[in-house]
Amino acid sequence: MELLNHLALGFSTALSMQNLLYAFIGCLLGTLIGVLPGLGPVATMSMLLPATFTLQPTAALIMLAGIYYGAQYGGSTTAILVKLPGESSSVVTVLDGHEMARRGRAGIALTTAAVGSFFAGTVGTLVIAAFALPLASVALSFGPPEYFALMVVGLIGSIVLASGSVLKAIAMVVLGLSLGLVGTDTQSGVERFTFDTEELVDGLNFVAVTMGVFGLAEIIANLEKHGSVGSEITRVSTLFPTREDWRRMWPAILRGTGIGTVLGIFPGGGPVISSLTSYLVERRVSKNPEEFGKGAIEGVAGPESANNAAAQISFIPMLTLGIPSNIVMAMMAGAMMMHSIQPGPQVMTRNPELFWGLIASMWIGNVMLLVLNLPLVGIWVRFLTIPYRFLYPAIIVFCCIGVYSVNNTVFDIFQAAFWGVVGYGFLKLKLEPAPMLLGLILGPMMEENFRRALVLSRGDFGIFVSTPVACTFLVLAAILLVVLASPALRKKREVAFREEDPA
Amino acid sequence: MKKLLVCLLSLGVCSLGALAGVTPAVAQQWPNRPIRFIVPWGAGGITDTISRMYNERVSAILGQTIVHEYRPGAAGRIGMGELGRATPDGYTIGMANAGQLTIHPNLYARLPYDADTSFVILGMMGMSPMALAVPVQSPVRSVADLRALSQRRSLNFGTAGIAGPHHLAAELLRKTGVAGVPIHYRGGGGEIMAAMLNGALDANFDTVYQQNIFQQDGRYRILAVTSRERMPQLPDVPTFAELGNPEINLETFYAAAAPSGVPAPIIARLAAAYAEAARSPEIVSWLQEMALTNVHLTPPELATYIRDWRERWRLVIEEQNIRVQ
Known part of the structure; x- marks a missing residue:
């Protein structure tokens, strides 16, 4: 009953003309910058932050939040259409989404992403409204051994997830882990593999690496095959999913939403880990695993729902504890501080209209995004008919802007160029970059927690099996390893991927 | 052809004349275009917030827009290096913190700036x-x-x-x-x-x-x-000095800085603008809300303050044998 009262307060705040307008502006801007490859929500929000000075704090936060989840929606559009993940959390959407587009099903893929995101967003909003506090306490109970075990599961999972040769997948994960070593070691402060370059002190720029190995490498490969590019993906049959598509996508959306909701409360890469986990799960439960990597609709529906649910849930630590779990949340907290609102548990009691208004506006924003995006699908799909010779220079320019805007440094553009060439090499060698990227994200977190756990236990390795949660994760990791090594699965994989890889 | 040459020559003479008269004129006209303010951290968070709070006022005092530029990385050393290398014309200024100026010089043999000679500290924005x-x-x-x-x-x-x-x-x-x-x-x-x-x-x-x-x-x-006096937010919490450990007093700081070599009149105007902003009632009450303190020191006093702190940290870092390289 109390919840209903709160939601009523929230909706009455969020439905005021002014707040609706700002929610709409935020969602529109977010979708647009999400569609432009590389230009992320962080750059946009920092440009708009001064403008929010003069707004009511509630309106300001509603607009900023709109940009954030609008970008999550838009990010999948580029992943599907031009094989360029707009956000790191759309990395797996590329695998099947772009394949669907190549088979003339771009419209269906985009609709699936929009519907899945909407459903996940709705559930995410409800979960925040009802369970924000208990969920926050779960996140608090995770210590270094639990995080370490979770990362182990993630890494082994990424090998299971990779298509093609297991050996190559392991090689790519290890490569990613090694690349994750670049930068300052947290416990000792020693700079590793930085070659006296200040720009490498914080490690490789993840966005630059992603843009390089996915975006730029793809462009190089496309330019190689004269003329034929574009023509194979312009056969756009229908924009709307068939009955069969709906039947296949719903369970995936439900599972994805559940995964995103559970994993989203953990700081550091919630949406990324969620979407990858969802992909892994979808492929495992699917009756036709051989379709994955070749345009399976579940491979879009699951991860897109998962990353959106996680993105929504990542508001919980910021709203209830005052802990921003990523840069976007740090900017939201900054906007609150400028209006002299202390982010933290007191927000709920001292500024209830702000807290509940923001939550209600999340759902309203999701409705707006659905309404905004479904008609746009038809327009986005036309992008595919733009001759490639016009499209690719534009993609490169936006990639450069996006990469530059992360740290405002030209060095990162050179990084992206370098990784573009490396990524082209990967394509030639049929090496999948996704496991490497996971290694690059999870590696530093895993190492940090491993070292931290050992410092806490003064060197006793027993700490890794000292709690039930950590044990459960490690057992899960062991099971995954066994599954990976089992001859039956290896055979199934070989059959599944043989057609794809005739060479 | 001849005409063109004459044109070019006269243009050259004109621009030479302009160059010759540049120093006093520029200082008087300054600022006639937007000023860049380098924040050596990412957007969001306290460093961003405090810069925006101050520069909104400083910009009104100087009658010129101040554009923030974020140069995060290496705990502020990348942005600090950029500020040190910037043209000293008063159109590029930025934020400096305790880490880059007082701690890192004791830890890293190679820095992209010289903590002693690369900057003029314009004013203290807040101390934490x-x-x-x-x-x-x-x-x-x-x-x-x-x-x-x-x-x-x-x-x-x-x-x-x-x-x-x-x-x-x-x-x-x-x-x-x-x-x-x-x-x-x-x-x-x-x-x-x-x-x-x-x-x-x-x-x-x-x-x-x-x-x-x-x-x-x-x-x-x-x-x-660790403050010198009790904090108004925490009237019941003692300072370390009261507990008999006066050596445990420390604060980190957020200061406005310019590259050294900026003409003295421009430094004076910038320092005056930051001092005026620091005394404005909005800033004073906002600092208190954020549990920040402040001191009002002139640029030469600030240079001494920073040298003293650097020496203090050197002793602690050497005594405790803290190493990062």
């Missing part, structure tokens, strides 16, 4: 004292209790990174007989709070603002503050 806290479920009630506990077993101190102010504060505390192993959390306050609550950590230093948030919602108990 620290507070020592324990989790609320801990039996420790005072610094003396913590000392007693540390004699019974090895303590764990949470810090936001090696040789940062959180860590150095813990090292200072070691001198008073409270010894602990520093555990570094890249994610800072939030990650540390989780570890404090689930019992992994025994105590930590953080800014008074951050610690007070967690004390108010019943997670932390603050034992002492």
Whole structure:
């Protein structure tokens, strides 16, 4: 009953003309910058932050939040259409989404992403409204051994997830882990593999690496095959999913939403880990695993729902504890501080209209995004008919802007160029970059927690099996390893991927 | 052809003339275009917020827009290097912090700037004292209790990174007989709070603002503050000086800086503008809300302040043998 009262307060705040307008502006801007490859929500929000000075704090936060989840929606559009993940959390959407587009099903893929995101967003909003506090306490109970075990599961999972040769997948994960070593070691402060370059002190720029190995490498490969590019993906049959598509996508959306909701409360890469986990799960439960990597609709529906649910849930630590779990949340907290609102548990009691208004506006924003995006699908799909010779220079320019805007440094553009060439090499060698990227994200977190756990236990390795949660994760990791090594699965994989890889 | 040559020549003469007359004229006209303000950190967070709060006012005083540019990376050293290399014409200024100016010179043999000669500090925007806290479920009630506990077993101190102010504060505390192993959390306050609550950590230093948030919602108990006087937000919490450890006084700071070589009249106007903003009632009350203190010092006084702190940190870093390379 109390919840209903709160939601009523929230909706009455969020439905005021002014707040609706700002929610709409935020969602529109977010979708647009999400569609432009590389230009992320962080750059946009920092440009708009001064403008929010003069707004009511509630309106300001509603607009900023709109940009954030609008970008999550838009990010999948580029992943599907031009094989360029707009956000790191759309990395797996590329695998099947772009394949669907190549088979003339771009419209269906985009609709699936929009519907899945909407459903996940709705559930995410409800979960925040009802369970924000208990969920926050779960996140608090995770210590270094639990995080370490979770990362182990993630890494082994990424090998299971990779298509093609297991050996190559392991090689790519290890490569990613090694690349994750670049930068300052947290416990000792020693700079590793930085070659006296200040720009490498914080490690490789993840966005630059992603843009390089996915975006730029793809462009190089496309330019190689004269003329034929574009023509194979312009056969756009229908924009709307068939009955069969709906039947296949719903369970995936439900599972994805559940995964995103559970994993989203953990700081550091919630949406990324969620979407990858969802992909892994979808492929495992699917009756036709051989379709994955070749345009399976579940491979879009699951991860897109998962990353959106996680993105929504990542508001919980910021709203209830005052802990921003990523840069976007740090900017939201900054906007609150400028209006002299202390982010933290007191927000709920001292500024209830702000807290509940923001939550209600999340759902309203999701409705707006659905309404905004479904008609746009038809327009986005036309992008595919733009001759490639016009499209690719534009993609490169936006990639450069996006990469530059992360740290405002030209060095990162050179990084992206370098990784573009490396990524082209990967394509030639049929090496999948996704496991490497996971290694690059999870590696530093895993190492940090491993070292931290050992410092806490003064060197006793027993700490890794000292709690039930950590044990459960490690057992899960062991099971995954066994599954990976089992001859039956290896055979199934070989059959599944043989057609794809005739060479 | 001849005509063109004459044109070019006269153009050259004109521009030479303009160059010759440049110094006094520029200082008088300054600022006639937007000023860049380099924040050596990412957008969002306290460094961004405090810059925006000040520059909104400074921009009104000078009658010119101030554009923020974020140059994050290497704990502020990348942005600081950029500021040091900028053309000293008064159109590029930025933020400087305790880390880059007073701590890093003692740790890194090679820095992209010279902490002594590359900058002129225009004014102090705010200083952040620290507070020592324990989790609320801990039996420790005072610094003396913590000392007693540390004699019974090895303590764990949470810090936001090696040789940062959180860590150095813990090292200072070691001198008073409270010894602990520093555990570094890249994610800072939030990650540390989780570890404090689930019992992994025994105590930590953080800014008074951050610690007070967690004390108010019943997670932390603050034992002492490192400020010279008691903080108005925490009237019941003693300073370390009151507890007999006057050597544990420290604060990190947020200052406005310009590259050295900016003409003196421009420095004077910038310093005056930041001083005026620092005294404005909005800033004073906002600083208090954020549990920040401030001192009003002139650029030469600030240079001395920074040299003194750098020397102090050198002693601590050498004594405790803290190394990063």
